[in-house]
Amino acid sequence: MGIIRVGIIGLGRMGMTHFSILNPRKDVEIVAVAESSGLIRSILGKYIPDIKLFEDYKELLDAGIVDAIIVCTPPNYHYPVIKMAGQRGIHVFSEKPFTTKSSEGSELSKDFIGKGLVNQVGYVNRYNDIFLKTREILESGIIGQVMRFSSEMYSATVIKPESGDGWRSSTKHGGGVVYEMASHSIDLVNFLIGKPDKVIGSVLSRVYSKNVDDIVSSTFTYKNGVAGTICVNWSDSSFRKPTNKIEIAGTEGKILADQHSLKIFLSSENPALNLIKGWNTFHITDIFRPVPFYVRGNEFTRQLYEFIDCIQGEANRNLCTFGDGVNTLQIIEAIFEDYYKNSTL
Amino acid sequence: MEKIDKIVFGDNQFFGINHMSQEKAQQLSEKFRDLNRIIEIYDIALGLGINSIMLNSNDRAREICNYFRNNASRYSDIKWYPSIPYPHKYANLVAEKGIVQTINELVFKGNTVSDILGMISKGGAVLFNKDVIKIMKLLIDLEMRIFEGLDIKVVFLQNIITDLILGFSISEVFKEYCNYIRKRYKAIPGLITQNMPYLLDKLNEWGIDNVVICSSFNKIGYLMSPDINSYVLASKNNNPEKIQIMAMSTLASGAIPPNAAYEFINRQNIQSVVFGASSERNIEETMSLIKL
Numbered sequence: 180m181g182i183i184r185v186g187i188i189g190l191g192r193m194g195m196t197h198f199s200i201l202n203p204r205k206d207v208e209i210v211a212v213a214e215s216s217g218l219i220r221s222i223l224g225k226y227i228p229d230i231k232l233f234e235d236y237k238e239l240l241d242a243g244i245v246d247a248i249i250v251c252t253p254p255n256y257h258y259p260v261i262k263m264a265g266q267r268g269i270h271v272f273s274e275k276p277f278t279t280k281s282s283e284g285s286e287l288s289k290d291f292i293g294k295g296l297v298n299q300v301g302y303v304n305r306y307n308d309i310f311l312k313t314r315e316i317l318e319s320g321i322i323g324q325v326m327r328f329s330s331e332m333y334s335a336t337v338i339k340p341e342s343g344d345g346w347r348s349s350t351k352h353g354g355g356v357v358y359e360m361a362s363h364s365i366d367l368v369n370f371l372i373g374k375p376d377k378v379i380g381s382v383l384s385r386v387y388s389k390n391v392d393d394i395v396s397s398t399f400t401y402k403n404g405v406a407g408t409i410c411v412n413w414s415d416s417s418f419r420k421p422t423n424k425i426e427i428a429g430t431e432g433k434i435l436a437d438q439h440s441l442k443i444f445l446s447s448e449n450p451a452l453n454l455i456k457g458w459n460t461f462h463i464t465d466i467f468r469p470v471p472f473y474v475r476g477n478e479f480t481r482q483l484y485e486f487i488d489c490i491q492g493e494a495n496r497n498l499c500t501f502g503d504g505v506n507t508l509q510i511i512e513a514i515f516e517d518y519y520k521n522s523t524l
Numbered sequence: 525m526e527k528i529d530k531i532v533f534g535d536n537q538f539f540g541i542n543h544m545s546q547e548k549a550q551q552l553s554e555k556f557r558d559l560n561r562i563i564e565i566y567d568i569a570l571g572l573g574i575n576s577i578m579l580n581s582n583d584r585a586r587e588i589c590n591y592f593r594n595n596a597s598r599y600s601d602i603k604w605y606p607s608i609p610y611p612h613k614y615a616n617l618v619a620e621k622g623i624v625q626t627i628n629e630l631v632f633k634g635n636t637v638s639d640i641l642g643m644i645s646k647g648g649a650v651l652f653n654k655d656v657i658k659i660m661k662l663l664i665d666l667e668m669r670i671f672e673g674l675d676i677k678v679v680f681l682q683n684i685i686t687d688l689i690l691g692f693s694i695s696e697v698f699k700e701y702c703n704y705i706r707k708r709y710k711a712i713p714g715l716i717t718q719n720m721p722y723l724l725d726k727l728n729e730w731g732i733d734n735v736v737i738c739s740s741f742n743k744i745g746y747l748m749s750p751d752i753n754s755y756v757l758a759s760k761n762n763n764p765e766k767i768q769i770m771a772m773s774t775l776a777s778g779a780i781p782p783n784a785a786y787e788f789i790n791r792q793n794i795q796s797v798v799f800g801a802s803s804e805r806n807i808e809e810t811m812s813l814i815k816l
Contacts, residue, residue: 199691203722222656226694419549464746464779473718473749474687480749 180491186211186245188236188260190219193274193301194251200480201249203472207487213239236260240267247297247490249483250274253346254353258283265290270297272486276362276511277504279353284508288501297489299482299497300504302366304423304438306478306485308467313425313436314371321449323431328372328407330364334421336413343389350515355391357383357511360421361411366499366507367425368399368407374506375399375407378513381521386414397514439463525734526712527795528678528768529576530816532605533569533807534800538562539582548778552802559587568804572811576603576677578798582610586670593673605798607680607716608667657700664704678736679705680714687717695730702735712736716772719749721758724767733766738798741771743780743788759793770796782806786813 183206187194190212201207213236214220220232233239236256240248240263247270250260258278264271265287277300278284291298304310316322347354368375381397393414400406413421427434432445441461448456470480488494538556556562562584566577579585585606592599668679681701689697702713713735717723720739727735741759745752759769771794775785789797790813797814801807 195688195692199688202691202693225656226696227692462777462779464744464776467746469745469749469751471750472687472691472722473747474691475684 180246181206183207183487183490184210184244184246186213186239186248188213188239188248188250189252189256190214190216190223191251194249196475196479197249197251197272197483199474200472200483201487204484204487206491210244211239211242237263240264240269243267245269247271247486254358255279255346255351257353258287261287262290265294265296268294268296270486270490272299272301272483273501273504274301275366275504275507276353276358277501277508279351279358281505281508281512284501284505288505291501297486297497298501299486299489300499300501301482302363302370302499302503302507303476303478303482304363304367305370305498306481307438308477309436309438309441309461309463310367310371310423310425312441312461312466313427313434316434316441316443316452317371317427319452321432321445321452321454322427322429322434322443325372325405325427325429327405328368328425328427330368330407330409331424332360332364332411332413332422333415333418334360334413335416335418336360336421337387337393338414338416340387341389348388348390350391355388356393356411356413357395357514360413361395361409361514362507362511363423364409364411365510366503367423368409369503369506369510370498371425371427372405372407373401375510376402378510378517381514381517383515383518395514397517399510441466525765525768528605528712528736528770529603530796531574531811531814532576532578532770532796532798533566533574534578534772534798535580535585537800537802538565539580539584555802559584559591562588563591565802565807569801569807570599570602572804572807574807574811575601576605578605578607578680579671580607580610580682581667581670585610589670589674596673602675603677604671604674605678605680605714606668606671606676607682607714608664609682609685610667611682611684657697660697660701661704661708664701665708668709676709676711678712678714679709680716680736680738683716683718683739686715686723687719690717690719690723690726693726695726695732698727698730698732702732706734714738714770718747720769721750721754724758724762727767736768736770736796738770738772740773740776741769741789741792741794742774742776743785744776746776746779747773756792762793764793764795768795770794770798772798774799782809782813786810786815790815 185201185207187198187209198209202209211231212223213233215234223230224232231244248264250257250271250273252260254276257273261271261273346352377400379398383392384394386393394412396410398408422437424437432443435442443454443459445454445456467477470477472480485494485497489497537552579588705711705713715723715735716738718740720737723737740747741755748755762769771789774789774797775782794816799810801810
């Protein structure tokens with residue numbers, strides 16, 4: 180296809196990260212940015228004079244100057260932006276949690292599949308070296324039938340009472356620990372184990388936030404007897420960096436994984452995969468594959484490169500489509516429903 | 525350009541930072557909870573002949589700097605290599621407040637009235653005239669406060685910032701950063717990056733020199749984008765009279781045995797190594813292996 184012309188919708192923290200990762204790629208030209216803040220627009224215009232700047236995303240999409248967009252607005256704007264992009268035949272990479280309603284997400288997924296447009300959601304853990312290896316190990320079947328799992332995520336994101344302004348303080352707008360952080364843990368479960376059939380025992384708690392939750396825990400069950408839990412707390416000051424952990428117990432072994440290490444316990448050796456009986460430990464330094472340009476972690480670069488590769492026809496399917504985004508939203512909605520239904524008894 | 529020290533003592537080991545294992549990071553953070561334990565290690569390193577220290581401007585750096593300032597007579601020839609900013613502080617603020625509000629908070633909160641008046645007169649009410657360079661200078665000054673009074677040789681910009689701006693390809697920010705560090709701090713500007721070959725190319729293209737680039741440099745290519753061969757080639761072709769290269773993560777968080785690690789490093793066209801260690805034996809061993 181030659182040069183892919185890209186527009187960024189929303190130049191906040193993620194918009195800037197994606198801009199920086201994609202801009203050095205030779206077959207990409209970032210031609211336009213839509214951003215509601217005049218301050219950000221004026222700074223960008225001063226240092227990158229060739230770029231087209233828009234206050235309103237609709238004007239950008241109507242200008243006919245982009246092949247693809249990266250959507251980094253607050254989540255409640257994702258649906259109208261992506262809907263319109265689909266109608267204009269523009270490929271879309273959307274930040275997670277995709278949309279705020281799974282029904283809207285499903286509609287967009289159908290639109291994009293129908294038009295043959297590349298569609299991707301930014302659940303970045305799917306591109307992490309360790310979690311990719313974890314999936315490989317699970318698919319090989321060496322730990323036997325999965326029985327139980329727990330998916331956890333902790334961070335010191337909200338560790339003092341916060342003001343309650345902005346989209347992050349409204350669940351309706353896609354803010355709060357469930358949409359912003361637990362969505363990663365849930366998506367990791369969908370990616371590694373599969374989508375749960377039922378959600379039970381959900382509990383939401385507030386620590387410091389005024390209008391949204393800070394801790395969520397829940398239990399997922401599957402028709403085949405598999406069960407697991409998630410626990411996500413973004414008000415945990417003991418963590419210097421956001422940390423994802425997953426533990427998966429099977430009939431023949433066990434996996435413990437986080438972003439930095441992978442431990443595999445096997446009840447019998449597996450010479451084909453060079454794994455011994457007992458514990459096998461891998462660190463990120465054993466598993467990593469370098470990326471062409473690094474800004475915030477290999478996984479951030481890898482997901483965007485795959486998006487462009489898909490548009491170029493060099494990759495068939497990305498690891499996180501709109502359909503995958505919908506699956507995560509459906510579990511999020513089931514958690515809210517489960518909690519509010521049972522807490523009113 | 526002025527030569528930097530061949531061996532610089534790093535700080536990751538003190539602050540619970542280990543790229544390979546969170547468990548190991550936690551153990552280290554417990555071990556060094558007490559400032560005295562940190563000072564003991566510095567004393568060992570200095571006793572073995574190291575006289576340059578790289579230190580990130582995180583919450584604990586303040587007490588370390590206070591100690592060295594208060595005992596200046598005992599530590600007269602230490603050269604300091606600060607790195608700024610402490611990125612997690614900003615990451616959390618930006619996540620909560622957004623970018624514009626974060627700048628407001630950083631500039632106006634946690635400062636006394638006279639500080640703010642001083643900054644406004646200097647920055648000319650930066651937030652209203654939208655001058656990103658002036659905002660940058662204010663933030664540099666805020667971060668550099670804890671190092672006041674220490675003998676500063678190089679001021680490094682952390683990789684999260686360097687690489688973000690590098691991706692945007694905004695040469696003015698790099699030029700202004702370098703000029704400001706030279707002028708205001710009488711120090712050599714330094715840039716930490718995970719994309720050394722690309723940064724080196726860009727600096728040459730933009731005509732920026734007399735700087736130090738610090739990047740991961742190790743035998744297994746860990747945290748080296750785009751790949752190890754590009755690093756070897758880029759450093760080989762680099763002229764250290766214009767740009768000096770400092771290697772970090774030489775052991776790749778412990779994945780490479782020291783002998784093998786430095787056998788590789790010693791063959792590269794590198795001017796300096798920053799390493800961290802938390803025992804006398806390891807510091808001594810590393811110092812004996814580095815032959816630049």
